[in-house]
Amino acid sequence: MRCAVQDRPKRVTTNGDAERPNVARLYDYFLGGAHNFAVDRKLAEESGQDFPVAEMIRGVRSFLRRVVKVCVDQGVRQFLDLGSGIPTAGNVHEIALQLDPTCRVVYVDFDPVAVAHARTMLRDNLSATIVEADLRDAEKVVNAPETCSLIDFSQPVAVFMIGVLPYLLEPGEPGDVIAAYRELIAPGSLIALTHLTKDVEPELVDKLITLAALTETPIMPRSKKDIEEFVDGLELLDPGLVLAAQWRADGEVPGASAAADATSYGTVAEIR
Template identity: 60%
Template structure:
């Protein structure tokens, strides 16, 4: 595949304050971030091991995508994707099988603009501007209709997005609406922030994020389990994301603040 050099798009003044998607891009070694993001990221990392947390989550995503491809999945819907930066879904999936198709979804116009610019030239990948809380808008978008066949198994990724849904958003019901649209054999990939292991660290993380960015909600294992209703979990089930067919024991704390799971719709 031809690599297209990054081309900046207008952020309409968005460069004046930190942006969640661009922070993730910076932590992952991407080029689509601004000075304000880099300055905030460096200060944030002094308070909590954010870079390590983001990198571990991305490693989980890559492992899960590979498993999906091994299990026959050739189309992916990445909800709340942010900027499709280093180690993104389509790179991992298309490395395993070039026929894989991917649709990224984000609700922030500047993030979507960056993503669409980056993905230019790859007809098997697209980006939708929509809110994960509105499954109808996502699933009926022209990009999804063009690239994904929902009568066939699809990999739906909710990696790191569910903490941005409040309890009032009823995340389990949101996921259930996507599940209803997924064909049997489809895979759901989920990761979720938790304070079960490191409550003080996660409390600090949640407080800093709420003050400077978009508030997030940490949930316990028992809170996350209903989200996975209707899916048969692949081994080892709902575990710390780093331990999902992965990286082993914790050492800095960042490895213990996210659960991960992959489920199959029967």
């Protein structure tokens, strides 16, 4: 399915509330980006004294890097990154375009703060853009003009749900979202996801839940059994559903915190 190509906005003004912390800007700070405010940095630094939140976030980002490489190795050159936040240092488009300059990346987020920052960052990039939409509305996402300008859904696409599924609070929502995108993508496509869990380090994850509440964006960790139900029927690439830090991590330098590495599951599925 190819949509009609339309021009993207030429100019975008940044916006955002500098008086309270924002989850997208917090992630940006923890990942070494520059799109954050003093209020975000203050909360990040205070939280970092209590638990290894930066290591938790960087561990998921490491999984993302490995998955992008796997996608490119399998011939996939189109990426749809759901709940992307601010595409800060080391995000999908930077990694993918280094591997193959023909890659195209569409980020999706419903937070106006994240979208405004992203549009400013990507305004001169012809290979990447962002859509302001709720990822639960799959039809709206895939038919958005920005999406249609870069992605051909008759060809394989990599759909990323990395770090975002815990923000879907209803019990069956992650599975519904996965199923919705599965129906819209071509054979040979890949779905990559991570999900926060309390299976191994419940006290550590409880602290992350408290931090998320301070940004007014609550999160819901889930068990491995729950996540297995969300991906039931999908063909998972080896090694299946495992801790994200362990997914095809051969030769990678271990994380700074073993506990932080045990807080998220990750997997990649191929659509047949």
